[in-house]
């Protein structure tokens with residue numbers, strides 16, 4: 001049976017693969033269930049919760065660190081997106097990850113690459129309206145990572161709820177043989193969802209940012225009380241309008257399963273989604289709410 005051999009010759013140590021070929025070789029040496037945790041790096045406890053879920057459910061874990069240029073718009077924060085590969089590798093090593101894929105953009109995309117993957121409808125609603133092309137970039141890179149790593153299961157955060165819906169749809173539509181797991185959002189003590197972008201908030205913005213979770217909880221309570229979508233949305237807006245510097249980009253309430261529009265009093269679980277800008281930092285968060293039993 002093939003064994004995982006580290007560059008230093010030690011069996012079982014974490015492999016760092018910079019090319020697709022190296023990763024494929026490592027993958028071929030893995031037996032049992034393989035879990036994939038795709039990330040853009042600058043890891044926090046939210047990412048590590050994905051790694052831990054993968055470790056619990058799989059025999060081997062592959063993590064990827066790649067700040068994917070194709071999911072950033074021309075005016076977005078690709079260049080300023082935080083990066084710290086050495087720290088990330090130390091964290092992944094401590095979590096017992098077997099292999100890390102750390103490609104360059106040139107390694108991932110041929111210069112004349114022209115093939116894209118897109119869940120056409122799901123990608124154009126909600127955040128897709130604010131970030132045209134974003135979910136096409138995500139769907140394309142995730143499909144490539146699944147093809148390269150060939151995992152049995154892949155783990156994504158529920159914090160990026162629409163991304164999770166898009167990835168599930170792509171995997172279903174393209175018959176990709178992988179189980180997709182959505183892992184609950186990890187929050188700071190004050191409720192702010194963990195995100196690599198949080199480090200870019202200044203002190204005042206950081207103090208105001210927990211208003212996202214407070215607004216989501218207010219909306220969730222309204223739905224649980226049997227109120228309408230309009231009332232839940234108004235309550236969320238009221239909470240956010242009291243947060244210093246919060247520029248509300250979107251407040252949406254959609255069917256939790258397929259993100260379709262919902263009006264009046266919901267009869268099935270809904271997802272409440274927020275996008276709020278503090279300065280040039282766009283924060284997103286969501287919560288699922290179940291309506292009162294009739």
Ligand code: PAF
Pocket residue numbers: 038039040066068071138141142160163
């Ligand atoms: O959620 C992320 O970090 C990214 O969108 C992903 C899934 C790694 C694709 O680049």
